[in-house]
Amino acid sequence: MDILTFIVAPMVLSLLSGALAFIIVLVDSLVNNYPDFTIDINNGRKKLTAKGGSSLLVTLSSQGIFIPSACGGKASCGACKVKIESDVGVILPTELPYLSEEEKKDNIRLACQIKLKNNIRLSIPEDLLYVKQFDATVESITDLTYDIKQIKLKLLSPDSIDFKAGQYVQLIIPPYGQIPEKTQRAYSMSNTPSDNQHAELLIRLVPGGLLTTYVHKFMQVNEKVVFTGPFGDFFLRDTKAEMICVAGGSGMAPIKSIIYDMYEKKNFDRSIWYFFGAKSARDLFYLDELKELERLMPSFHFIPALSNPDPADNWKGETGLITNILDKYLKTVIKASSPKEAYLCGSPGMIDATVKVLNVNGIASEKIYYDKFA
Amino acid sequence: MRPDVTPLILFIASIFTSNILLSNFLGMCSFISVSKDFKSSNGLGLAVTLTLTITTALNWLVYKYVILPLKLEYLTYIVFIIVIAAVVQVLEMLIERISSSLYMALGIFLPLITVNCAIFGVALFMQLRNYDFIQSVFFGAGSGLGWWLAIVTLAAIRKKVDVAPIPSALKGPGITLITIGFMAMAFIGFSGMISVQ
Numbered sequence: 001m002d003i004l005t006f007i008v009a010p011m012v013l014s015l016l017s018g019a020l021a022f023i024i025v026l027v028d029s030l031v032n033n034y035p036d037f038t039i040d041i042n043n044g045r046k047k048l049t050a051k052g053g054s055s056l057l058v059t060l061s062s063q064g065i066f067i068p069s070a071c072g073g074k075a076s077c078g079a080c081k082v083k084i085e086s087d088v089g090v091i092l093p094t095e096l097p098y099l100s101e102e103e104k105k106d107n108i109r110l111a112c113q114i115k116l117k118n119n120i121r122l123s124i125p126e127d128l129l130y131v132k133q134f135d136a137t138v139e140s141i142t143d144l145t146y147d148i149k150q151i152k153l154k155l156l157s158p159d160s161i162d163f164k165a166g167q168y169v170q171l172i173i174p175p176y177g178q179i180p181e182k183t184q185r186a187y188s189m190s191n192t193p194s195d196n197q198h199a200e201l202l203i204r205l206v207p208g209g210l211l212t213t214y215v216h217k218f219m220q221v222n223e224k225v226v227f228t229g230p231f232g233d234f235f236l237r238d239t240k241a242e243m244i245c246v247a248g249g250s251g252m253a254p255i256k257s258i259i260y261d262m263y264e265k266k267n268f269d270r271s272i273w274y275f276f277g278a279k280s281a282r283d284l285f286y287l288d289e290l291k292e293l294e295r296l297m298p299s300f301h302f303i304p305a306l307s308n309p310d311p312a313d314n315w316k317g318e319t320g321l322i323t324n325i326l327d328k329y330l331k332t333v334i335k336a337s338s339p340k341e342a343y344l345c346g347s348p349g350m351i352d353a354t355v356k357v358l359n360v361n362g363i364a365s366e367k368i369y370y371d372k373f374a
Numbered sequence: 375m376r377p378d379v380t381p382l383i384l385f386i387a388s389i390f391t392s393n394i395l396l397s398n399f400l401g402m403c404s405f406i407s408v409s410k411d412f413k414s415s416n417g418l419g420l421a422v423t424l425t426l427t428i429t430t431a432l433n434w435l436v437y438k439y440v441i442l443p444l445k446l447e448y449l450t451y452i453v454f455i456i457v458i459a460a461v462v463q464v465l466e467m468l469i470e471r472i473s474s475s476l477y478m479a480l481g482i483f484l485p486l487i488t489v490n491c492a493i494f495g496v497a498l499f500m501q502l503r504n505y506d507f508i509q510s511v512f513f514g515a516g517s518g519l520g521w522w523l524a525i526v527t528l529a530a531i532r533k534k535v536d537v538a539p540i541p542s543a544l545k546g547p548g549i550t551l552i553t554i555g556f557m558a559m560a561f562i563g564f565s566g567m568i569s570v571q
Contacts, residue, residue, distance in 0.1 A: 020460035031467045
C-alpha cells in the first residue's frame with residue numbers, strides 16, 4: 001500500500017458522499033417545495049394561509065397562534081393536541097402513546113407531528129386564539145429552597161395578561177452554552193389574576209434540564225425574556241364542593257394562585273384542604289405565608305408533610321408520604337359525606353398515586369383535576 | 375469473467391429458486407415484523423424492490439468505474455452502504471410526498487431499509503459473482519420481487535394463521551418461524567431447475 005492510498009481513499013469517499021448529499025439536497029428542494037395552504041380554525045373563525053412543509057405546531061406559532069407544547073415539537077410531552085376536521089392521514093406511531101381511545105375516535109392529533117401538506121381544517125379551544133406572546137423583563141429572582149427559584153417577570157408588551165388562576169405559560173429562553181436552539185417549557189403562574197402586570201413562576205432545578213439550568217445558573221435580573229400564554233384548563237371549577245388540593249415541589253405554583261385568588265375574591269364558602277408534600281424541612285417554602293392565610297381564611301387548611309424529615313429539622317407536623325397523609329385525613333378528619341373536588345399538581349408519579357388514593361376514598365376521576373409536569 | 379447466465383433466467387431464478395429471503399435468509403427482521411399487516415407488507419415489498427433495483431445498478435457502476443480503477447476494493451462495503459443510504463433517503467422523501475398513507479404505514483421500516491441485509495447482500499453477491507450491468511439490474515430487480523413475493527405470501531399466511539387453532543405456546547413468533555421454514559422448503563424445492571449460484 002503506497003502513500004497515495006491515504007489520499008485517494010478519503011478523497012474518493014468524500015467526493016462520493018458529497019455527490020450523493022448533493023443529490024439528496026436537490027431532491028429535497030424539489031420534493032419538499034410545497035405551495036401555500038389554507039388553515040381553517042374553528043369553522044372559519046380564523047383563516048390563515050401558510051407555506052406547507054413544516055409541522056402544524058411550527059406553522060401555527062409563526063402565524064401567532066400558540067398551541068401549548070412543553071417539549072417544543074419532539075412528540076415527548078403530548079400537550080399540543082388539536083382536533084383535526086379534515087383528512088391528514090392515519091395516526092403516527094409517535095402520537096399513539098399520548099392519545100386515548102376516545103381521542104383517536106375524535107381525530108385528536110399532536111400538532112407537532114402533522115406536516116402541512118394540504119388545506120386543513122381544525123378545532124382548538126377558543127381560548128387559544130387569545131394566547132399571546134409577551135415580552136417581559138426579569139424583575140426579581142428569589143431562592144425559595146435550595147433548588148426552587150421564584151422568578152417574577154414584569155410584562156412589557158402587551159403590558160397585562162388576562163388569565164385564570166392555575167393556568168400556565170410557556171417560557172422561551174434563548175440559545176445558551178452548548179444549546180444551539182431556543183428552548184421552551186411550561187410553567188404555572190403562582191401570582192393571582194389581580195396582579196396582571198406580572199407573571200410569577202416557580203422553577204425547580206432539574207439536573208440536566210435545559211431551561212431550569214438556564215434559569216438557575218444564567219438568568220439575570222433585568223434580563224429580557226419571552227413567553228406565551230395563558231394556557232391550560234387547570235383552574236377552579238365553579239361549584240360548592242369541598243376542595244382537596246395536593247402538590248409537591250414547584251407544583252405549589254398553580255395551587256397557591258388558586259387559593260390566594262379565592263381569598264382575594266372573598267370566596268370563603270368552600271373548605272379547602274391543601275396537602276403539600278416534601279422530603280425534609282429544606283424543601284418547604286411559603287410556610288409562613290400559608291400559615292398566615294390559614295388564620296385569615298377559616299375555610300382553608302394547610303397540611304404540609306415531610307416524608308423524610310432530618311432530625312435537625314425538629315419537625316412537629318405530619319410525617320410520611322403525602323398520599324398516606326391524604327388517605328389518613330380522608331378517612332378520619334375530612335367529612336366523607338360532602339361532595340368533593342380535587343386539584344393536583346406535581347410529578348406524574350405523585351399524581352397517579354394520589355388519584356388512586358382519592359378514588360379509593362370515593363372521589364371519582366371526573367372530579368379530579370390536575371397538571372402533570374414531567 | 376462473468377457467469378454465463380442470461381439475465382432473464384437470472385431474474386426468474388432470483389424470484390423463485392434462489393429467493394434472497396428464503397434461500398439466503400437475508401432481510402429477516404423486517405420480513406418477520408412487517409408481515410403482521412398485509413398492506414404494509416405490500417408497501418415495504420414495493421419499497422425494497424425499488425431500492426434494490428436502483429442500488430444494485432448504482433453500486434455496479436460505482437464498483438466498476440470508481441472502486442476497481444482506483445484499486446479501492448477494501449472500501450467496497452463502506453461505499454455500498456453509503457450509496458444504499460443515500461438512495462433510501464431520496465426514496466423516503468419521494469414516498470412521503472407521493473403517498474403519505476404508505477409513508478405512515480411503513481413508518482420506521484422505511485429508513486430501516488438502509489440496513490436491510492437483503493439489499494446489502496444482493497450488492498455483495500453481484501460483485502462476488504462478477505455479474506455484468508444488465509445481469510446485475512435483473513438480479514437486483516428479481517431479488518426485490520422475490521422479497522416482495524415472500525413477504526406478501528407470509529403476510530397472507532399469517533392472516534389465516536391468526537384465526538387457526540394454534541397451541542398457545544406457538545402463537546406469534548413461534549408459528550411465524552415455522553411457517554417461514556415451510557415456505558423456504560417450498561421455494562428451495564425448485565432449486566434444481568435453474569442454478570445460478
